[in-house]
Amino acid sequence: MRRIIFPKSLLPLLHSRAIISGQIHDPFVAGNILESLLRAYPSAHFQAHALLSFSPHHSTFMYNTLLHAYLCNNLPTHAILLFYEMLLHGTTPNNHTFPLVLKAFSQAPQYKNGAFIHTMILKRRLDSDSYVHASLIHFYGAAGCIVEARRVFDEKQLPGISAWTALLSGYAKNGNLSMAWELFVRMPDRNLVSWSAMISGYVQCRKPEKALALFQEMMKSKVRPNCSVLVNVLVAAAEVGALQVGKWVHMYLEKNCMCLSSNLKTSLVHMYARCGDLLSAKQTFRRFRDKNVDLWNAIITGIGLYGRGEEAFELFVNMSDDGIPPDDMTFIGLLSACSHSGMVAEGRKCFEAMSKIYRIEPKLEHYSCMVDLLAKAGLVNEMVQLIQTMPMEPNARIWGSLFSSCRILGDITSGEIVGKQLIQLEPRNSGCYVQLANLYASSGRWQEAVAVRDIMKRRGVVLEPGCSLIEVDGMVHEFLVGDKTHPKANEICCVLDVMARSLRVEGYVLNNSVS
DNA sequence: TTAGGGTTAG
Structure with missing residues (x-):
């Protein structure tokens, strides 16, 4: 019998007929009804689960179909619970089940015991299946177990292109770009997803210029980009301020009539804002009809970056009028806007409102924005009080804000304590050592300044040179x-010499201190 | 019998 997808309009009738005639007892019929229901109503996973529960036969196919639906609706935890239910019910998982389950475990990091799935796969001898094999590598890579991912990869004589891509991606996610690149070069065949994985790896590891260069190479190889690649290119362009590249992506999308995913819309607005073209950011934002919270967050954050705090709050009001509830990122955008605009009172109100009115508990990032705002305003006591009441440990950014305040106020004693704390938190960051050494130097404590530099050298911390980027004609x-x-x-x-001379003539004095 | 993989922002 061939697979049947029932039309949406006939579904209720066919379902009731199947129950009356007893055909619902046929697992194939029940499976088809379940699949047809989810095709017609992709978000009807709870109804589909009810259908499965009341069905006399729970086939592997039915479970797999529902697992797939949960993953499509971004509900990995539901998928994991359904898998446990499947096992309790005595239904045997097959080679189609495991890629879905492994994906669910990768997306739900609170379930740390996913490795037992590997044992189940080995017991059933399903590890040779190319889908299961690639999914296992991806699972271990996403969990940070790159050695295990490599072991699984090496166990297969001729790994498929997806296995190569999964391992490449795993190395990139774990910060090992050289190994990712080695695999990319060595892989016997490449497709769009392999290119995408490598470009995304560069973006994740904060190498945007390499991501853009690889994208150019990909285009030269006549591989057509998809949404995933273009989102990464936009992120990379935003990072280095490559406005022309970002504009080119926008034109490419329009010229090829590509359907804009919500990620792409957000990335476009983000790119324009980060590249300093606020007008295009606003125009692009306005043109999109379906605005989700992420898109609103992108424009609020973008506007806030340029010290337009009031405009950011106006947008927040518009967002509420549109019936879009804010999320934690909205408040990061607003608090950061306050920080860039010196809006202390609004920042305090916003910080208070997020938990009291919107029931969103402040995370480390929100505290970080708030500390930054208070530091810039010179409100050291309030800042220290806030840090002391934080329900979590402060991060390096918070200590950094505190350090800047101490330096500006000339409070060397506190600055010394904070600077040492910063070094303890980020022992590989050369900037922390340099800042503490500069603090000592500014108060004439030259021996201590030299001692800090010596510690840095002994620990093998290399001074990262200052770097600036500029885009001219798309390069x-x-x-x-x-x-x-x-x-x-x-x-x-x-x-630059001419400019420096003109500045001196105008009375400006060079300031070499680290801020 | 049908279905399943690797790439997507801040």
Whole structure:
């Protein structure tokens, strides 16, 4: 018998007929009704679960179909519970079940015991299935168990392209870009997803310029990009301020009539805002009809970045008028807008309202924004009080804000304590050592300044050179401190000299202190 | 008997 997808209009009739005639006892018929229901109503997973529960036969196919529906609706925990229910019911999982279950475990990190699935797969000898194999590698990679992922990969004689891609992605997610690149170069075949995984790896590891270069190479190889790739390109463009690249992506999407996913819409607005083109950010935002909370957050955060706090709050009101409830990211955008605009009173109100009115408990990031706001306003006592009442340990950004305040106020004693704390939190970050050494130097404590630099050297911490990027005609140029390898370095230095001289003539004095 | 993988922001 061939697979049947029942039309939406006939579903209730066919379902009742199947019950009356007793055909519902046929697992194939019951499975088809369940699948047809979920095709017609993709969000009807709870009804589908009820149908499964009342069905006389619980086939593996029915469970797999429902597992798939839960994952499509971003409900991995429900999928995991359904899998347990499946096992309790005595229904045998098959090669189609495990990729779904492994994905659910990857998406629900609170379930840390997913490794037992591997044992079940081995017992059933399903590890040779290419889908199961790639899913296992992905599962271990996402869980940070890259050694195990590699072991699974190496166990198969001829791993498929998905297995290669899953391992590549796993290395990138765990910060090992060189190994990811090695796999990308070595893999016997590449497809769009492999390119996408490598580009995404560069974006995740904060190497946006490499992501853009690889994207150019991908286009030269005549591989057509999809939404996933373009979202990553927009993120990379936003990171380095490559407005022309971002605009090119926007045009490409329109020219090819590509359907814009919510991620793409958000990334476009984010890109324009981060590249400083606020007008395009606002125009693009207005053009989109279905605005979800993420899109609103992108424009609120973007506007706030440029010190337009009041406009950010106006947008927040518009968002509420549109019936979109805020989430925790909305408040990060608003608090950050207050910080960039010096709106202390509004920031305090906003911080209070988020838990009292909107029932959103402040996370570390919200405290971080609030501390930043108070630090910039010079309200040190209030800032210290807030840090002391935080229900979690402060992060390096919070200590950094506190350190800046101490430095500005010339409070060397407190600055010393905070600076040491920062080094303890981020021992590999050269900036922490340099800031403490500068603090000592600013108060004439030269020996201690030298001692901090010595500790840094002994620990093998390399001073990361300052770097700035600029995009000219679609090309991103990178400049490091002391680096004169740029082909137009001499001309650029001449212009900078003229500018520096003009500034001196106007009475400006060079400030070399680290902020 | 049908179905399942690897890539997607802040």
